[in-house]
Structures are given as structure tokens and as C-alpha cells.
Amino acid sequence: MKDSAILVGRRPAGADGKxxxxxxxxxGKVGLYYRRFPRRMKVEFLDPLQAGELLYTPPGENTPxxxxxxxxxxxxxxxxxxxxxxxxxxxxxxAASQMTREGVPVPEIFELLSAVLSHLEKxxxxxxxxxxxDLRLLQAAGFGANLGRCSSCQAELSASMxxxxxRAGGVFCRDCRAGMEGRIRKIGPGAISVxxxxxxxxxxxxxxxxxxxxLKREILPILxxxxxxxxxxxxxxxxxxxxxxxxxx
Ligand SMILES: [Zn+2]
Numbered sequence: 097m098k099d100s101a102i103l104v105g106r107r108p109a110g111a112d113g114k115x116x117x118x119x120x121x122x123x124g125k126v127g128l129y130y131r132r133f134p135r136r137m138k139v140e141f142l143d144p145l146q147a148g149e150l151l152y153t154p155p156g157e158n159t160p161x162x163x164x165x166x167x168x169x170x171x172x173x174x175x176x177x178x179x180x181x182x183x184x185x186x187x188x189x190x191a192a193s194q195m196t197r198e199g200v201p202v203p204e205i206f207e208l209l210s211a212v213l214s215h216l217e218k219x220x221x222x223x224x225x226x227x228x229x230d231l232r233l234l235q236a237a238g239f240g241a242n243l244g245r246c247s248s249c250q251a252e253l254s255a256s257m258x259x260x261x262x263r264a265g266g267v268f269c270r271d272c273r274a275g276m277e278g279r280i281r282k283i284g285p286g287a288i289s290v291x292x293x294x295x296x297x298x299x300x301x302x303x304x305x306x307x308x309x310x311l312k313r314e315i316l317p318i319l320x321x322x323x324x325x326x327x328x329x330x331x332x333x334x335x336x337x338x339x340x341x342x343x344x345x
Contacts, residue, residue, distance in 0.1 A: 099123050101150035101166070102209055103142060104189040109160075116142060116163060117193050118150055121206045125196040128152050129160040144189050145182075146171050147210070155198070172217045184222035188212055188229055194327060195237040204236045211299040220303040223312040228294040228302050230319040234265070235295065239326045242266030243292050255285040262321035279321055287314045 104125075105117035113131040120126060130142065148169040155161035175181040192209050196202050212229045216222060231241060246253055247266035259268045263278030267288070273280050290307045297305055307315070 097123070097154060098149065098151050100147070100206070102147045102189070102192075102206070102213075103144050103166075104193040104209075105144055106142065114142075115160070118152075119189075119192050119196065119206055119209060120150070120201075121203055122201060123154070124200045124202055125193060125198050126152065126154060126161050127198060128155075128163040130163040142166065145175070145185055145213070147213075172213055174217050174219070175213065180222055181216050184226060185213055185216055187226070188216075191230070191233055191323065194323075195233055202236060205233060208232050208236065208299065211302065215302050218303070221307075223309075223316065224305050224307045225302060227290065227307060227312070227315050227319065228297070228305060230323070231291060231294050234319075234322055234326065237326070239265055239322070240295075241291065241322070243288055243295070246272055248272035255288075258283050258285070258288060260318055262318060263325050265322055265325070278325070281318060283318070284314065287311055291315060 100121040101118040103116060104119050107115050107117075109115045109129060110131075113129055115127050116130050117125060117127050146166075146168045149167045151164040151166075153162045153164065172185065175185045188209055192205055196205060208229065212225050215225055234240060242265065244267070245251060246269040247261070247264055248268055249272050251269050253267060253269055257270045259270065259273040259276075260266070260281050260283040261268055261273070261276050261278060262281075264276065267283070268276060268280070290305065290311050293305055
């Protein structure tokens with residue numbers, strides 16, 4: 097099969113092989129076995145954060161998928177040359193990989209990842225892009241943040257008394273936050289406004305969003321906690337352990 101792909105992860109497999117994880121434009125995420133044959137003279141470097149056209153065989157029931165050819169067209173050189181940008185880009189790639197499942201098509205996540213990497217390459221602010229990316233990635237994966245009325249009683253929120261629950265993934269009024277479990281943070285009107293804009297702005301204008309250092313310090317930990325909550329909910333091992341303990345009761 098043929099698809100546009102971004103290499104988002106790599107891990108060793110066997111003595112001299114690797115499993116490469118690609119995010120595909122049409123085909124979702126796929127893990128492919130790859131081994132470089134020593135006799136071939138052509139040297140290939142396959143690293144996360146490369147994009148291009150991929151030829152592959154999808155995984156079968158008992159066989160890993162196989163990489164046939166990867167024609168790399170983009171490596172984002174300015175991102176690679178700057179440590180902060182590179183760390184940010186690797187977070188984008190890793191988060192996309194974690195929030196998608198093999199074989200489930202998610203073209204909007206592919207487009208989102210391509211767009212933020214391109215903005216990062218052109219010099220957009222990494223922290224602000226992370227706000228846009230994380231919120232939209234969570235939304236595309238079905239965990240969109242509620243930034244409107246109180247998530248519980250639907251009351252209009254007064255700008256000065258808004259609380260955010262990372263477990264519920266939304267805002268709450270002062271009365272409703274009392275009964276909430278998990279981490280609750282007070283969140284200011286500036287942060288709410290930036291997060292709303294991050295979700296509504298057209299992707300090609302992502303570099304227009306402005307968030308000062310204070311707002312980034314307020315918003316980014318919230319997004320990090322949302323990922324933790326969501327990944328724990330999604331993790332098959334955690335679900336399995338919960339089922340095991342429930343069945344013993
Ligand atoms: Zn409420």
C-alpha cells in the first residue's frame with residue numbers, strides 16, 4: 097500500500113531490526129518491521145520527524161507490517177537545529193502516536209501534526225503551538241476540553257471564578273467544583289480565552305495566536321495533566337488491571 101506518512105517513533109526489534117511507527121494520512125497509525133540489509137550499499141537513516149511517501153504491507157493477524165520503501169521529502173531542518181523546537185516536535189510526534197490506534201484512520205491528526213511542524217519550522221513560538229496542538233489533538237481523539245458553561249450545572253461562568261478539572265476535561269463553577277475528584281485548578285479569563293482561540297483559529301493561521309509566558313505557564317501543565325488522565329483511561333494494561341480487581345470483589 098502507498099500513503100503519505102510521518103515517522104513518529106522507532107524501537108529496536110530483534111538483533112538488527114527495528115519497528116518504525118508511522119502516522120499515515122489515510123491509514124492511521126502503523127508499526128512496520130524494518131531491517132537494513134548490510135549488502136545494500138545505499139545508506140538509509142530513518143529517524144522520527146521525517147515525512148514522505150511510504151510503501152508498505154500492513155500487519156497481518158500474526159505477522160508484523162513491513163516497510164518496502166520510504167521516500168523522505170521533509171525533515172524540518174530548522175526544527176532539528178534548535179533544541180527547544182526539537183523537544184517540542186518530538187512531543188508532537190510522540191503524543192500523536194500515543195493518542196492514535198493502529199489501523200484506525202485519523203486524517204485530521206495527520207493534518208494537525210503536519211501543520212504544527214511546518215509552523216515550528218517557520219519560527220512560530222513552540223509553547224503557543226503546543227497549546228494549539230495539545231487541545232486539538234485531544235479533541236480529535238474524542239477528549240475535547242469544555243471551555244464554555246459549567247460542565248456540571250451548565251451555569252454561565254463569572255470570569256473571575258472558573259475552575260478546571262483535568263479529569264473531567266472541562267470548566268466548573270465554584271459550587272460544582274466542591275464535589276469533584278482529581279486535580280482542580282483555578283483558571284483565569286486570559287487562559288480560557290487563549291484556549292478557546294487555540295481551538296477555533298484556522299490551522300494555517302496558528303502562528304497568529306499570542307500567549308505570554310504567564311499564560312503558557314498556566315495552560316501547559318493543565319494540558320499535560322489532561323494527557324495523563326486520557327492515556328490512563330485508554331491504556332489497555334490499566335483497564336485490564338481494573339477488570340481483574342473488580343472480578344475479585
Ligand atoms: Zn456548576
